[in-house]
Amino acid sequence: MARKVLTLAEVRDGALRNVSFEAIAAAKTIAEGGEVVSVVVGASVRSLANELIAYGADRVIVVEHEKLAAYTPDGYAQALQAVVEQEKPEGIVFGHTALGKDLSPKLAAKWQSGLVSDVVAVEETGGNIVFTRPIYSGKAFEKKIVTDGFMFVTVRPNNIAPLEKDESRTGAIVDVQVDIKDLRTIVRDVVRKTAEGVDLSEAKVIVAGGRGVKSAEGFEPLKELANLLGGAVGASRGACDAGYCDYSLQIGQTGKVVTPDLYIACGISGAIQHLAGMSNSKVIVAINKDPEANIFKVADYGIVGDLFEVVPLLIEEFKKLKVHS
């Protein structure tokens, strides 16, 4: 059954986030041959539309308004409401990002619809579109179907492969005018605490430190390794509690859940609380002095040793590899 499916593209620092392309791929599966329409919202975002088409959107709707420069639930809801009234889609896909998590339940309530959050896989089986999502902090998974109304879902970054980028794809780019009014929350300031560039939830590589890092300075070699691999730095609750780094880096049951291609755990013992946030990473490397540390049970590769000896050597080796390839 062909369906028309909308996706919400997400912009950060003037560029589209990868999850925008992953949402298009998920939408293609849900659409079953129907049209996939990406919506991009902001103050000045028109120039990004072509990239969405290159990643598989059949059409792009641009909603520009000065009051949409910063995300607010009221502003974005008004923009999306206008688009949905015009397009009457049968499915909607957002990224399961700070924005998607904040906005999607509001819209689901407005439209009296269900919402399947944090989807890691979409498939068509036996005439149903089936969504897989983690529950119990990734210790189990559930498969869900939508029984009534829209197929409204948010997809977890880094789990659904985007389509191959193809600049030869073509599609219409259309503007929708919206009158944005009555914003009840106003963003006064944004304080950047995360490192420039790579964000933890979308990082392909994460180098994470635990109590074994011993100090804030101890994170320096981890940062160097992360930068070298184009990745981000994360931390265990222990390291955050000890004040070695900001809570914004915390990975775990309380904290962020991540699924990078490569997770390098340095001086992390592997408490259940931490494993809940990273055990679904594709490849896990553990570096720890204690051969009995729990982290080795989930690791694909382990080195028993002092991280302050191992990490600098790793940096050297990766540099060599980069030169050769």
Place this chain on the structure above:
Amino acid sequence: MNIFVLMKRTFDTEEKIVIQNGKVSEEGAEFIINPYDEYAIEEAIQVRDQHGGEVTVVTVGNEDAEKELRTALAMGADKAVLINIEDDVENRDQYTTAKVLAEYLKDKEADLILAGNVAIDGGSGQVGPRVAELLGIPYVTTITKLEIDGTNVKVVRDVEGDEEVIETSLPLLVTAQQGLNEPRYPSLPGIMKAKKKPLEELELDDLDLEEEDVEAKTKTIEIFLPPKKEAGKILQGDISEQVKELVSLLHTEAKVI
């Protein structure tokens, strides 16, 4: 100030998960107040102590949730409400929970509603914003700081590690992120007092709702455990050899670099 907290009783996910008859087995498992809801309860108590008023903790669940409600009362909440829909509604999802809570709250003239930003069992994070939308009030999710001055509110919000400073006003719903506060442990006198505090129990009927008004829009068709990971490879030899081998394995075997 009229303050409400939306609380969920959750399975402690530090527990091992066992699946029996297509469901996560609750046998012998520990149940707790959802950790993010503890931040919401603590914040509610602090706001009340500063501005006056009353804190009511509300949950949608079954009679077992009375234990967690009593814990919230022992922490310092004034009243508790258990909305027990277990026998009335067979298919439930976040649509159901939000609708029930909003129906309960609609005539309560709440100034401030607090909830956790996500529950650690289902992990959907939908109920807070859904309730705010149904009540027609603004909301701010994943907050780490809350300042109230009259009806003006300044909130700091965690956005994937960055901080947004947001201005808004009451009535308002906020969802708590880790870092908002340090939830207190119930004191012994608190536990004694909690036994005498009011705990009201309601059913769907009391809210003038029918099963069909709140029936789920989604359905779980299967629950499964992730495939067991095979034991990893602990590298051997001197450290610099191990590092060389690791880089080579990541490059050629795992192909992630």
